[in-house]
Amino acid sequence: MQFTALYYPWVEVPGIDGQTRTVPPSGHLAGVWARTDAERGVFKPPANQHLRGDLSLESLLTDDEQGFLNEKGVNCLRAIEGQGIQAVSARTVSSEPDWTYINVRRLINYSTESIKSSSRWAVFEPNDERLWAGLRHSVTSFLTDQWRQGALLGKSPDEAFYVICDQSNNSPQSVADGHVVCDIGVAPVRPAEFVQFTITQVAGQRRRR
Structure with a gap:
């Protein structure tokens, strides 16, 4: 399973007959992988890169649905405002921690x-x-x-x-x-998949310059 990656949902593309078709995103993701390899290297997770082409998603996922699928090793596609459709995770379906990404x-x-x-x-x-x-x-x-x-x-x-x-x-x-x-x-680098910011208000303290 460490050699397998799943993506959801499928994407909608214009067909040669002018009708919209729903297809698996495999080809588009292969393009994302190749582009990431060329721009950064195979060590860079193929995520946060928009899928090119005139696309739309078969269904729009909520944050809760994405969180559930992510835990199952399914990489979700989301429509990000101003950034197009992106894969928002880069996981395999392996349950072994060494091969999660x-x-x-x-x-x-x-x-x-x-x-x-x-x-x-x-x-x-x-x-x-x-x-x-x-x-x-x-x-x-x-x-x-x-x-x-x-x-x-x-x-x-x-x-x-x-x-x-x-x-x-x-x-x-x-x-x-x-x-x-x-x-x-x-010792491979692993992605910063979850970025957490902690903001604390400190009363009565002068601002540092």
Whole structure:
């Protein structure tokens, strides 16, 4: 379920015959995902972006309905005054806390495939400390770049991720079997889904400048 995202309601679009048609918003949301990727990166939640095109919603949700659906992992579409139709959440339907958000799941997918692709040179290289050091350098460079872009949490790369590829996880037996093990841990940023402001009136205090 961590690879699944649901959106509601469907959208109404003009058909080629001039008649309004109700269609699932999948194509429009794919455009939002692609636009968010291009403008910010896969680590940015694909939400608070308007769906482009001459659209209207099949039904208008209330705040209570949105809150109920959001808890169920359904991403709601709302018509925001002056901002068009937007997806107002970016959740998967997974019940696992680690995979609640679309951007976290996609960041891990992107990182996994990027690291695999950039490490193909390691196949059939001598399985020794030089290979392990090369893999550590390659993966660390990639993840440091992701941290600099804001994809990983932490004030420094050491807080944002770790890369282990040495004798501690590459035993003589695994080397003899032709296996190279590189353990990687990352701390993805999570969206500020709920923003709370607390305003307090302080009587008798001079205004600070």
